[in-house]
Amino acid sequence: MNGGVSEPVFARMAAVVVNWNGGEANLACIDSLVAGGLPVERIVFVDNASRDGSFAAVQARYPMLPVIANDANLGFGEGANQGARRALEGGASAVLFANNDVTFPRETNERLAAALDADPGLGIVAPRFLYPGDPPRVWCAGGRLTWRQNVSTLLGQGELDGTRWRANRPVDYVAGAAMLVRAEVFDRIGFLDATYFAYMEDVDYCLRARNAGFGVLSLGEVHCEHAASSATGGGYSARRKYMTGVNSVHFLRRWGGASEWVRFVGFDVLPLPLLWLAGLFRGRGRAVLAKGIGILHGLRGRRVTAEQLEDGASWLW
DSSP states (O other), X not given: OBTTBOOOGGGGEEEEEEXXXXXXXXXXXXXXXXXXXXXXXXXXXXXXXXXXXXXHHHHHHOTTSOEXXXXXXXXXXXXXXXXXXXXXXXXXXXXXXXXXXXXXXXXXXXXXXXXXXXXXXEEEEEEEEEOSSSSOBEEESOEEEOSSTTSEEXXXXXXXXXXXXXXXXXXXXXXXXXEEEEHHHHHHHOSOOGGGOSSSHHHHHHHHHHHTTOEEEEEEEEXXXXXXXXXXXXXXXXXXXXXXXXXXXXXXXXXXXXXXXXXXXIIIITTHHHHHHHHXXXXXHHHHHHHHHHHHHHHTTOOOOHHHHSTTSSTTO
């Protein structure tokens, strides 16, 4: 505080970038954060035992960058929590979780912070996400819980960017790939649920925040670019689909009632045999099988672990 006037959020905003074999994408992400006005000292880089040289490359370009080097792949959730704790201990007013496959235009993060300044009841805000390329297409502009396929849906996914998606709108959740969280949210509800390992922890966290009285906003007037799911092999990879299968069941056990389970089974589980047959002709058969196995493992109480995601750990990847 200074003379009774609150300091702007952006003045003490921090970012957390979690890496697992992210290659050159890390540098592009951090470059964009710095170009947008975040000092290097307020960007925490968490490396989950990468083996591709990406950690060393980041340290070489940014020797003053605060880093956390884990001896094992702890998953996105725990890595993000480690970074957020470090940032908050340093006095951060808000923490931006930034996937290393995301890049930010210069004005995006300052305007995200300004949205928190403008609305004290707003706890979490994110930009609209665009796929790289031309013409620009939407990866998501927030999300909605449907309790059907994958439990939730990303709004606007695959559609051409335009006026509709550039609107600011309250949403059920925003994607954790570029999610700015006010410090008070951590004070009230804690951190991400690291037992998800990766995927669905952002949906869970936003629902917890909304239940605690915080607003969740997709700030469509600004954007970022997201090369979606690059660390796990792309949006329809077997590894990613396995994780979403396991974590959908975990999420339903926490938040779903009888009607939500019925919708999930009817729209996501029962169609799997037909999806597998169709997938054989589109190169997606393994991914559909992986999702089915993930759902089965989730029902058996198994959780996603780093060992399961290693190359060759399953015949599916």
